[in-house]
Amino acid sequence: MRAASENELKLKSSVVSIGAFDGVHRGHQALIRQMVNRARELGVPSVVYTFDPPPRAYFQGHRVLTSVEEKLELMKKLNVDYTIAARFNKHYALRPPEEFIKELRSLGTKEVWAGRDFRFGKGQEGTIEMLSGYFTVNIFPFVTCEQGEKISSTRVRELLKQKDWIKINHLLGRTSVDTFMSK
Numbered sequence: 001m002r003a004a005s006e007n008e009l010k011l012k013s014s015v016v017s018i019g020a021f022d023g024v025h026r027g028h029q030a031l032i033r034q035m036v037n038r039a040r041e042l043g044v045p046s047v048v049y050t051f052d053p054p055p056r057a058y059f060q061g062h063r064v065l066t067s068v069e070e071k072l073e074l075m076k077k078l079n080v081d082y083t084i085a086a087r088f089n090k091h092y093a094l095r096p097p098e099e100f101i102k103e104l105r106s107l108g109t110k111e112v113w114a115g116r117d118f119r120f121g122k123g124q125e126g127t128i129e130m131l132s133g134y135f136t137v138n139i140f141p142f143v144t145c146e147q148g149e150k151i152s153s154t155r156v157r158e159l160l161k162q163k164d165w166i167k168i169n170h171l172l173g174r175t176s177v178d179t180f181m182s183k
């Protein structure tokens, strides 16, 4: 797997998932596995397009669950071919959805895999509907925990405040104490 900044990577074809993926929790993992399987099926590279820092950390000062280095490692374990970690700053956040779509086209994007709440571009103006005008967009169903609640980075952050390691590990699908104890 290779890491790249935005605009550097050009591909003839690919299947792509885009998101903050902070925590790389079980919901993210399931979505990415599905995207990787689909890329294999089509015989094209799989791409995760993520952000450093996560947009919520940038705008709302939320605690970052996964460093960019750890995220790259986790994507490698999920057999992702390319992970793009775009530097999310003032300039980047102002990019209109059309510009982001242009960038996705330069990745030869054949299919996008995302959850139904996915938004992108300046002021979150970009929608799944807009994306569907350019690419085949597949909506992946939300993975929930036993209580039926959607697994989310937000939920992991809440549990972190309560130091509920058992639930955190359950939502992440891995042991996390070492990672978070040091922060």
Ligand SMILES: Cc1cc2nc3c(=O)[nH]c(=O)nc-3n(C[C@H](O)[C@H](O)[C@H](O)COP(=O)(O)O)c2cc1C
Binding pocket: 018, 019, 020, 021, 055, 056, 059, 092, 093, 094, 095, 096, 100, 117, 118, 119, 120, 121, 122, 123, 124
């Ligand atoms: C080019 C670009 C510009 C963005 N600008 C904003 C913004 O102005 N405000 C905002 O809240 N989020 C912005 N975002 C972040 C998205 O709303 C969203 O968090 C991101 O696409 C990741 O999706 P996810 O939240 O489902 O992980 C931007 C994303 C992209 C790709």
Ligand SMILES: Nc1ncnc2c1ncn2[C@@H]1O[C@H](COP(=O)(O)OP(=O)(O)OP(=O)(O)O)[C@@H](O)[C@H]1O
Binding pocket: 018, 019, 020, 021, 022, 026, 027, 028, 030, 031, 056, 113, 114, 115, 116, 117, 118, 140, 141, 142, 143, 144, 150, 151, 152, 153, 154, 155
């Ligand atoms: N539980 C889940 N099951 C399947 N897909 C998910 C799940 N949670 C998020 N996704 C998808 O993963 C991508 C990245 O999502 P994102 O990083 O915003 O995760 P999140 O857990 O919803 O974060 P936050 O709680 O900060 O909003 C999006 O396409 C989103 O729809």
